[in-house]
Amino acid sequence: MTGLEPGGPAVLLEGGERVPAQAVVLACGARSAALASDAGDRVPLQAxxxxxxxxxxxxxxxxxxxxxxxxxxxxxxxxxxxxxxxxxxxxxxxxxxxxxxxxxxxxxxxxxxxxxxxxxxxxxxxxxxxSTPDSLPVIGRARASSRIVHAFGHGHLGVTTAPATARQVAALIAGDAPALEACSPQRF
The missing domain is CATH 3.30.9.10 (D-Amino Acid Oxidase, subunit A, domain 2)
Incomplete structure (x- = not known):
């Protein structure tokens, strides 16, 4: 994946291919910050x-x-x-x-x-x-599209917290969960 188009939303692949989607979950580990900026969110993420x-x-x-x-x-x-x-x-x-x-x-x-x-x-x-500066993951809807959900930044706890994050992301996409303000991508 080389980029995101929030309007569709769509995922951009190498070679210029554009893949439209109903929803996009941005969970690209330490490489997520650049893609989050395509979705309107500046996230200070470090490897x-x-x-x-x-x-x-x-x-x-x-x-x-x-x-x-x-x-x-x-x-x-x-x-x-x-x-x-x-x-x-x-x-x-x-x-x-x-x-x-x-x-x-x-x-x-x-x-x-x-x-x-x-x-x-x-x-x-x-x-x-x-890893984020406050040690909290980034879980929530993107600023540029409610159909893009961020799910990254878990630092050392990625494997441990994956099931809970997956449940929260699925509920956000289904419209069945409130946002987790402490983990909001817009908190920075």
């Missing part, structure tokens, strides 16, 4: 970049997530491995990943679990979480 390292053959298992408050690192069992997470940054769109963050996680993880297999190599990951 909060999270990092993790996953060891597929760590040589040990844990039964549940473990958080080290002193090291600010989370160790979590995953399907076939052990993941370390606990760092984030604001670097802007298009910035290259700072893999020193995962290297630090790996050093801390090996210090917390000294029995890890020394030959185990990590898989590194970086993802962009859509």
């Amino acid at each position: 909060e970049r999270g990092y993790s390292s996953t060891f597929r053959q760590p040589g040990l298992t844990i039964d549940m997530p473990v958080f080290s408050p002193s090291e600010k690192i989370l160790a979590a069992p995953t399907g076939g491995g052990l993941r370390f997470a606990g760092t984030a940054e604001f670097a802007g769109f298009g910035a290259r990943p700072n893999w020193r963050r995962t290297e630090a996680l790996e050093r801390l993880g090996r210090r917390l679990f000294p029995d890890m297999a020394p030959e185990s190599k990590p898989e590194r990951w970086m993802g962009e979480r859509p």
Whole structure:
């Protein structure tokens, strides 16, 4: 998706294709702000970049997530491995990943679990979480069209809050729910 036309509404795709719709839900994660501006809303959204390292053959298992408050690192069992997470940054769109963050996680993880297999190599990951200055998501109708509904900006809680957001968005589209003023796209 390259843009929105609020009048239809319609979604604009690469190559100039225009797809008309009865309603549009704008839920494009950290890339939603530019599209929200097409719908008349200026939303200060930033990509909060999270990092993790996953060891597929760590040589040990844990039964549940473990958080080290002193090291600010989370160790979590995953399907076939052990993941370390606990760092984030604001670097802007298009910035290259700072893999020193995962290297630090790996050093801390090996210090917390000294029995890890020394030959185990990590898989590194970086993802962009859509974050707002007030830490609240953006959920509500667009200024330029009541048939465009914003649903983004959940930061670290996107997976956790997805079901509640989906219910609210469906109710807004059906006309069965009042707006959530605290999450309004026009609050900025």
